[in-house]
Amino acid sequence: MFKFLNNSSLVMVLHMVAFGVFLIPFLWLMGGFQPYSHEEPPPVKNALNVAY
Secondary structure, three states: OHHHHHHHHHHHHHHHHHHHHHHHHHHHHHHHOOHHHHOOOOHHHHHHHHHO
16 A cells, blocks of 8 residues: 555656656747747746856
């Protein structure tokens, strides 16, 4: 029972990580296509600039 719970939670974490890896570039692309991207960078680029 506990082993099954551990495995299912591990699979859920892996799925969420894979989904996040897929979602971040998708959001970045969508931000790049927004009209205001010519005046100011997309939110993801802003967040990356703040992070680094």
